[in-house]
Amino acid sequence: MKIRNRFTLISSLTFSVVFVIASFITYFSFYSYSEKIVYNELQKTCLLTGIFYLEKDELPENQHLLIGQQFRENSLEIITRVYDNKNQIVYGDKTIDNNINVERLDYIRKNRKLSFKSKHHFYFGSYYHDNQGDFVVFVKKNDVEFKTMTDRLQIIMIMVLIIGLITIYIVSRVLSNLAYSPIKNIIDQVNEIQASSLDRQIVSPNTKDDIQELVETYNNLFTRLSDTFIIQKNFINYVSHEFKTPLTAISGNLEVFAQKDRSSTEYKEMSEKVLENVYQIEDTMNTLMMLSGLRNNTELNEIFRVDELVWDINDQLPAIYDLKNTPIQIVLEVVNDKLLSIKGNSNEIKIALYNIIENAVKYSNGNPIKISLLEQNNQLKIVIEDRGTGISEDDLIFIKQTFYRGKNVKDIKGSGVGLSLANIIFKQNNIDFSIASKKDKGTTVTLLFPRL
Numbered sequence: 001m002k003i004r005n006r007f008t009l010i011s012s013l014t015f016s017v018v019f020v021i022a023s024f025i026t027y028f029s030f031y032s033y034s035e036k037i038v039y040n041e042l043q044k045t046c047l048l049t050g051i052f053y054l055e056k057d058e059l060p061e062n063q064h065l066l067i068g069q070q071f072r073e074n075s076l077e078i079i080t081r082v083y084d085n086k087n088q089i090v091y092g093d094k095t096i097d098n099n100i101n102v103e104r105l106d107y108i109r110k111n112r113k114l115s116f117k118s119k120h121h122f123y124f125g126s127y128y129h130d131n132q133g134d135f136v137v138f139v140k141k142n143d144v145e146f147k148t149m150t151d152r153l154q155i156i157m158i159m160v161l162i163i164g165l166i167t168i169y170i171v172s173r174v175l176s177n178l179a180y181s182p183i184k185n186i187i188d189q190v191n192e193i194q195a196s197s198l199d200r201q202i203v204s205p206n207t208k209d210d211i212q213e214l215v216e217t218y219n220n221l222f223t224r225l226s227d228t229f230i231i232q233k234n235f236i237n238y239v240s241h242e243f244k245t246p247l248t249a250i251s252g253n254l255e256v257f258a259q260k261d262r263s264s265t266e267y268k269e270m271s272e273k274v275l276e277n278v279y280q281i282e283d284t285m286n287t288l289m290m291l292s293g294l295r296n297n298t299e300l301n302e303i304f305r306v307d308e309l310v311w312d313i314n315d316q317l318p319a320i321y322d323l324k325n326t327p328i329q330i331v332l333e334v335v336n337d338k339l340l341s342i343k344g345n346s347n348e349i350k351i352a353l354y355n356i357i358e359n360a361v362k363y364s365n366g367n368p369i370k371i372s373l374l375e376q377n378n379q380l381k382i383v384i385e386d387r388g389t390g391i392s393e394d395d396l397i398f399i400k401q402t403f404y405r406g407k408n409v410k411d412i413k414g415s416g417v418g419l420s421l422a423n424i425i426f427k428q429n430n431i432d433f434s435i436a437s438k439k440d441k442g443t444t445v446t447l448l449f450p451r452l
Contacts (some may be wrong), residue, residue: 005176005371006171006181007172007176007179008169008172008176011168011169011172011327012165012168012169012172014167015164015168018164019160019161019164020161020433026157027150027154027157030150030153031150031209034146035117035122035146038122038141038146039115039122039124041074041124041141042115042122042124042139042141043113043115043124043126044074044335045071045074045075045078045080045124045139046080046124046125046126046137046138046139048067048070048071048072048074048075048127048141049075049080049082049091049092049137050082050126050130050137050231051067051071051362052067052068052071053082053090053091053092053137054066054082054091054130054132054135055067055130055168057132058131062126067438069398069419070429075139076380077141077142078139078140078141079092079093079139079140080092080093080137080138080139080140081093081097081100081136081137081138081139081140082128082135082136082137083100083105083135083136083137083138084133084134084135085133085134085135085181087102087105090135097138097140097207099116099121099140100120100123100125100138101229104116104125105110105125105136107223108126108127108136108262109127109134109136112127113125113126113127114126117143118246119192120141120142120143120144121140121141121142121143121450122141122143122146123138123140124138124139125137125138125139126377130374141263145222148243151314177278182211185203186202186214186215186218189202190202190218193222199326202215202218202219202222210218221434229248243281246277246278246281247277247279247281249273249277250274250278253270253274254270257270270293299364299445301345302343302344302345303341303342303452304341304344304346305340306340306341306342306349306353306373306380306382307332307334307340307373309346309349309353310330310353310357310371310373310382311330311349311352312350313353313354313357314328314330314357314371316354317357317358321358321361321362323361325366326364326367326368326369327368327369327413328357328360328361328368328369328370328371329368329369329370329371330371331370331371331372331373331375332373333372333373333374334373334374334375334377334380335375336375336378338452339375339378339379339380339449339451339452340373340380342380342449342450342452343450343452344429344430344431345428345429346424348425348428348429349429349431351421351422351425352421352422352425352426353382353420353421353422355421356384356419356422356445356447357369357371357384359419359443360384360386360388360445361386361392362383363386363388363389363390363443364386364387364388364389364442365387365388365389366388367386367387367388367442368387369384369385369386370384370385370386371384371385372384372385374379376448379448379449379450379451380448380449381446381447381448381449382446382447382449383445383446383447384444384445384447385442385443385444386442386443387441387442388442389439389440390437390438390439390440390441390442390443391435391437391438391439391443392439393439396435396437418449419435425446430448430450431448431449431450432446433445433446433447434446
C-alpha cells in the first residue's frame, strides 16, 4: 500500500475510533443526565400529587387552589395514583398497572422512594405520611419525548460521523498528496539517474524537514557512488597501463630472445631486463596494496628527523629530473631542533613527501620550488610551494582521490596515485595535510606534524 493511501486510511480510522468513543461517552452522559432530569420532575410531581390529594382538609382553600394549579401544570401527560396501606388506589387514575405491584409498594414503604423504567414509561414512587394514614404516591410518564430526544441525538451523531469521515478522507487525501508530492518528485528524479549520470544531484525541495535530510543523504550517497565508479574506472586504466607496459616488454623480449641461441652475456642482459620489469610490477602491486589498506603500519614508534628526509629527497630528484632550470630552495626556520624529530613510519612518510615534492617539480613549468620548514604553535610545519600549472577549483575537490588526475595535466606522466597515497600515509601518521591551488598560478601544500 502506498504511503499516501496508508496515511488516508490511518487518518480516517483514527478519526472514526476517536469520534465513536467520544460519541458513546456523549450519548450515555446525555442519556443518564436526561433520565435524572425526568426522575427529578417526576419526584416534584409526586410530592405535588400527595399534597393535592391528601392535604386538602388541612390547607386553606386559596393555597389548595394554588397547589391544584401547579399540580395540573406539572401532571400534564403524567398518570398519578395514590395507594393506601391496603395497596388500594384511593386517588388518581384507577386503572390497574401491572408494573406497580405489592413488592414495589412495600419497598417504598421501607425505603421511602423508588424509581424505575419500563418498556415505554418512567415511574417514580414515594412514601407519604398524612393524618389520614400512610400512603404511597406513584406517578408515571410516557417516554416518547425522551426517546425522541435520544433518537435525534443518535441520528445527529451518525450524520456527523458520516460527514466527518467524508471530510477527513478528502482532507487526508489532499494533505497526503501535498506531503507526498516532494517524495514523488524525488522518485521521478532518482528514476532518471543512470549509471553514467550518478554525479547528477537531486533537486532539493527546501522543505527543511526529514525530506530535506533524505535528499541530502541521497545526494551524498550518489556522490560517493559516482566517486567510487570514477575510482574503479581510473583503477582499471591505471592497472592496465602500469601492468601492460612491463608485461609487453617481458613477452616481447622473451619472444625475440627465443628465436635463436644466445650467449651467456645475452642471457644475463635478458634476465636483467625481465627482472627490471618484474620489479616494476612488484612496485605497482605494493602501491596498490598500500592504497587498499592491505599493509599495516608496524613501525609507528620510530623517531626520526624530517629535515633529513627532505634533504635526501632533494638529493634523489636530480637523478630523475633536470633541475637546472627548476631549482629547489629549502628554507629552515625552526629554532627548536626538537620539533624536527617526529614519531612515525619514516619509510612511508618519505614516500609521501617524495610524491608531494615530485609533483611540485613535475607541474612547476620550470619555475623555482620553495620548501619551508617552519614553527607553528610549537609544531613543525612544512610548506611546499610552486608557481606552475596549478589545480582548478573543480579538480581540487577530488584531487586526493585515488587515480584522479586534473584536467590540465596535459601530457605530463602520472597515474593519480601519488596524492592519494600521500593522503593515506599522512592520516595514518596523524599529519595534517592541506592543498591550496589556483589554475595557472601554482600550488601550495601545507603539512602540520604532531608534537613528539
